[in-house]
Amino acid sequence: MTSTNPAVELDGLTKTFGAVTAVDGLSLRVQPGEVVAFLGPNGAGKTTTIDMLLGLARPDAGTVRVLGSTPDNAVARGRVAAVLQTGGLLKDLTVGETVEMTSHFYRHTRPAVEVLERAGIADIANRVVGRCSGGQQQRLRFALALLPDPDLMVLDEPTTGMDVEGRRDFWQALRRDARAGRTVIFATHYLDEADAYADRIVLVRQGRIVADGTTAEIKNLAAGRTVRATLPGADQATLAALSGVDAVEVRGDSVLVRTSDSDAIARYLLTRTDARDVEITSRNLEDAFLALTTAHTGA
Amino acid sequence: MTTSTPTSTHTRAGEPDRRLPALGGFAPGALRIELRRVLRNRRTLAFTLIMPGVFFLIFGLPQGGQSLDNGRPVTAYVMISLAVYAAMVATTSVGGAVATERALGWSRQLRLTPLRPAAYVATKLITAMSLGLLAIVVEFVVGAAAGVRIPLYVWLLSGLAAWVGSLVFAAFGLFIGYLAPAENVMQIIGPVLAVLAMFGGLFVPVEVLPDVLQQVAKFTPVYGVGVLARAPLTGDGLNMAAVANIVAWALVFGFGAARLFRRDTARV
Secondary structure (H helix, E strand, O other), rough: OOOOOEEEEEEEEEEEOOOOOOOOEEEEEOOOEEEEEEEEOOOOHHHHHHOOOOOOOOOEEEEEEEOOOOOOHHHHHHHOEOHHHOOOOOOOOOOHHHHHHHHHHOOOOOOOHHHHHHHOHHHOOOOEEHHHOHHHHHHHHHHHOOOOOOOOEEEEEEOOOOOOOHHHHHHHHHHHHHOOOEEEEEEEEHHHHHHHHOOOOEEEOOOEEEEEEEEHHHHHHOOEEEEEEEEOOOOOHHHOOOOOOOEEEEEEEEEEEEEEOOHHHHHHHHHOOOEEEEEEEEHHHHHHHHHHHHOOOOO | OOOOOOOOOOOOOOOOOOOOOHHHOHHHHHHHHHHHHHOOHHHHHHHHHHHHHHHHHHHHHHHOHHHOOOOOOOOHHHHHHHHHHHHHHHHHHHHHHHHHHHHHHHHHHOOOOOOOOHHHHHHHHHHHHHHHHHHHHHHHHHHHHHOOOOOOHHHHHHHHHHHHHHHHHHHHHHHHHOOOOOHHHHHHHHHHHHHHHOOOOOOOHHHHHHHHHHHOOOOOOOOOHHHHHHHHHOOOOOOOHHHHHHHHHHHHHHHHHHHHHHHHOOOO
């Protein structure tokens, strides 16, 4: 039966390694059926969060619920499966043997032939894992994750190290598999992957969520423009209070205003202040990503 | 479609069986693949099945015609000693393979499955003991084919002692395996095993070693297994010092392996 529980409930999740806080009070709720991209630069805390989500690491503070139970229980029951960067494979087994062996660890799995087919590696079932390319090995990990027919599939940067073609093949396999009801969470630092495959994007930086919304909403963050002007002694608070303004940043004599209404800001700056050298630039998703995921913004 | 309501319908044909696997995921099917894997490993086969047999033909066979004090052939003494050696290398290498699997990240991959760590270790132990048994049988077959003739009970009791004793080395292998992840663990412990076998009187009788070394040898982990496995042949009866040696080392390696295993499976 369909669970009424959220697929994932992270509450105040915190994890430190020595002096480094990898995950800093992160809370997130994912509903069944969502396809969520966990987007952030390297070191943002994505992998640590996923490790805690899967029960591979213990949070210093906060709680994790997966499909209404503990991560360990969800893993043991095959309700959650994952493709991790670190999960190794036995080089001396064949692709087919690896799937067969893993299937024995579960009470019940999809047929080996089926998962190989769905992962697009049925043709190399007899190949020894050590002779498979990185992309093929990654699709084998994906096949292993498909075995229990999980309700939640977690992928940690699944296409890292793949060439363009490998990445496309992998996502095609994932997409082919997409079915109603399965929740997918994938971490990536590729914007285009998040854009193309997720319904919802969660932007993380320094262990915190800095933006969370539908792909369209995140794109809207980038839809505005930046107005830059030279204005010594700019009144940041007044500018920030103007309608349509998202953020105001002062850099020396320069002021940068991120806004959805660049005309109004330009008009204001030119008529009500001593601003000069006014420039208006449009932003793209890349800029939004950089702005949200790098530390230097803000006064 | 960012959210689906709790009542959204599944297109799946029926909910999968979400019960926990029996025996923590321990399964004969996985064991079968493990065994096949071990038997495919040329390096393992060379060191556990071929080399001890060749050793017998080189070092044992030339002593044909010579007898022990009780009239039994010296070749049988060499054969049993080498069977113990073959079994210990076999069980150590399977246990030690844990180090390789940890280095490769396979143990981490397994943590994403219902397989309980104890079931994994059980699979390794059974695989180790199976290969150990095979190593003993191969050595005995080589001996028999080369003309070793001893009473049936000696074949059986010596073989059994060598086999049970090799459990110490399955534990030793697991201990090493959980000590540190390493891809080529047998290249490190192979020479160690050879030295231990030397002290354990498997290559030459301990009696030919210098007096001091003889005393030391009695406390090394191979000694007890060697003495016990040859007892049915030499007619020495049950040597309690040898039994104590086996039990002590089994405990040392067993507890050591269990301790490291718990450290390895603890979440950080």
